[in-house]
Amino acid sequence: MTNTTYHEPVMLQPCIDGLNLKPGGTYVDVTFGGGGHSREILKQLEGGRLIVFDQDPDARANAEALDDPRLTFVAANFRHLKRYLRLYKADQVDGILADLGISSHQIDTPERGFSTRYEAELDMRMNQMGNLTAKSVINHYPEEKLHRIFGMYGEVTNARTLASAIVTARLNRPLDTVNDLKAVMQRYAPRGKENKYFAQVFQALRIEVNEELAVLEEFLEQIPDALAPGGRLVVMAYHSLEDRLVKNFIKAGNFQGIEDKDLYGNVTKPLQSVTRKPIEASAEEVSRNPRARSAKLRIAERI
Template sequence: MINTTYHKPVLLQACIDGLALKPNGIYVDVTFGGGGHSREILRQLDGGRLFVFDQDPDAKANAQAIDDPRLTFVAANFRHLKRYLRLYKIDQVDGILADLGISSHQIDTPERGFSTRYDAELDMRMNQAGALTARAVVNEYPEDKLHKILGMYGEVTNARTLAGAIVSARLNRSLESVNDLKSVLQRYAPRGKENKYFAQVFQALRIEVNEELAVLEEFLTQVPETLSPGGRLVVMAYHSLEDRLVKNFIKSGNFQGEIEKDFYGNEIKPLRSITRKPIEASAEEVSQNPRARSAKLRIAEKI
């Protein structure tokens, strides 16, 4: 049974269909979490293998609960995809799945500091052995750097003003908790849209703390070499910055989205897009799982 209390998998069937599973194939789920997608992959394998990555100790416990010899859990960030697969003597695989969303479990664990709903220390580390916390970002980053991450990663409209306000507030006392930070944000949030504003700021901090965009770029550049010809890449993104990187890489093999051509005018790109437009959750799925609302699923195949 899928551990839906940990994380309800979004677009589960579309992800599985996108992988075009071969019963004896080798697959990778780089964001194991509660194991919802992985359990469904295992159900359809016969003689195949599944490698799963996750840096969160709670995810490791979920993997151990599955107890299936075909499953190999890798306690690492998926930016190290190739390195760990080589440790297991795996050069190429038939499919790679990445669900880039933060798990419901992480959001709903107050002490992790991901949620604006609970007061907790400003942490937000997905890997709890990581050195950088949201508290350090808020209290130690210079104003220009705060401005940059709030504007770029959170798409906060008044990012410059807010960065200045955070720097002024921390002169009086350090911002230690979720509520400390929210008390500063409250004065700058558009009326009636406070929760959305808080979420944008928290998203910016989370992306910075976990280097999410750098990790995604490092991962994607390893995909063409890791996939067998005809192998599938299935990626689900939850905000426009991630989705743009995925879209551009599938389209062109780079993050600018500019297709390069060889001497004869042939396009040089490692992947072919299977989905002309991203697949999105149905109204029914969104009503059952509100976090599916922003999901965009893209599928590509190695040429």
């Protein structure tokens, strides 16, 4: 049984349809988590292979529970995609799936410090072997750097003011826990929109701690080599910063979205979009799984 308590897969069927599965093909799920998407892929493979990535130790137990000889679990960040595909002799694959962002399991595990709902240390590492924590960002980053990450990654409107307030507050004592930080943020959150404001700040910290945008760029740059011609890329993003990178890379093969042309005026790019617009979750799915509300699914094919 799929571990939906760990993380209910968002837009499961559109993701599976997007991969255009071939029964004997080789596929990659770079965000294994609770294994919801992977389990569905395995159901449709007759033979074939599925290589899955996840740097969270909790995900390994979910992979072992599937107990399927066609499944290879890679305990690593998907920024190392090509290295591990070479290692497992799968240089070019038929489809790659990425469900970006954070799993429900990580949010709902209080001691991980991802959620504004629970008192815990400010951690936020997806890979618990990593050195950088949200606590070290909050207590040691200079004001200008805090201002930049709140503005860029959280799109926080008063990012400069908040950064200044944090630097002042930490002079008295370290801001080590979720509630320490919330006590500072409370004064600057718009009335009636406190939870949204807290979520924006926490998103910014999480992206910084886990280098999420850099990881996504590195991953996308490897896709043209890793996908066989006709292979599919299926990516689900949950905020505009990620979605913009995915959209531009599919459109132009770079992150600026500027199309490159050859001597004859033909656009040169590795991927062709399969969907004109991103696919969004149905109202029924959103009511069942609120996390699906912000999801945007893009599908592309290797030219």
